[in-house]
Amino acid sequence: MSTYAIGDVQGCFIALQKLLKHIHFDPARDQLWFTGDLVNRGSHSLEVLRFVKSLGNSQKTVLGNHDLHLLACAYQQHKGFEEDTFAAILEAPDREELLDWLRQQALFHYDPALGYALVHAGLAPSWDADKALSLSREVEAVLQSEKITDFLGQMYGDTPDHWDETLSGFDRLRAITNYFTRVRFCYPDGRLELSDKGPADCPQSRILPWFRLPERASEDVKIVFGHWAALGGITHTPKVYSLDTGCVWGFKLTAMRLEDEKRLGVSCESEDR
Secondary structure, three states: OOEEEEOOOOOOHHHHHHHHHHOOOOOOOOEEEEOOOOOOOOOOHHHHHHHHHHOHHHEEEEOOHHHHHHHHHHOOOOOOOOOOOOHHHHOOOOHHHHHHHHOOOEOEEEEOOOOEEEEOOOOOOOOOHHHHHHHHHHHHHHHOOOOHHHHHHHOOOOOOOOOOOOOOHHHHHHHHHHHHHOOOEEOOOOOEEOOOOOOOOOOOOOOEEHHHOOOOOOOOOEEEEOOOHHHOOOOOOOOEEEOOOOHHHOOEEEEEEOOOOEEEEEEOOHHHO
16 A cells, blocks of 8 residues: 655646556555645646545545635635636536535645645644644634635635734634645744745745744654645755645646655646646
8 A cells, every 4th residue: 555645736637647547546555645726727627626536535635725716716705816727617517516525625634653744835833733633623614614605705815924822713714724725935933924936945035935944843744735836846854745846837746655755757738738
């Protein structure tokens, strides 16, 4: 049995199938971990969502910002963007089954036996794995409840820009969600800087990649994440593994076998873009 973590698919179904063939994936034996952003930007979001859902217990998926954006559009809490490419999901006959499945997925997954955690973007510096699990469940409980519409309507926004245990209501849920699904850079005190999407070695010396913050509480856990294609899959940081290698931008879709940290990748297919 092998466990493969796979970077942001973003509707690149043809590349995903090519990658699974390349790694000789067997759903009866192996498990796939997806870093989120299954949908949007690529041409085959519907096919990707149907396929990952069909894997059942052979997969673990965490929600990314594009997955949450899809839910917000589906629940009419956002009008969408001109560049969105998930209209086929919203018009599909199995739309409700797919959306119900998506809203059941976690924001953070941790497997103590493997020693790995899975998240789309990152963590606040004060969160260890147990704290992250607890906070993830707060948002998941709302997504899986009748309050989902209210949450999705309040989800967008860059504030609060820091984590504080005293936060409550939608401010608390938005801050949790932004760390899990949007963070790249932070100030040394852990405040979010959400506008910069460039490489990790940012010329603005006051901000740091979230995984290089001093005294980060999650340093003892191996963390697999996506979201940040500009990293090119490289963090230069122990126990932190970036897997978004820009498939939808014409580069590669990457998998990492967790048992030995071996990476395998395939080139993006033009039909996916």
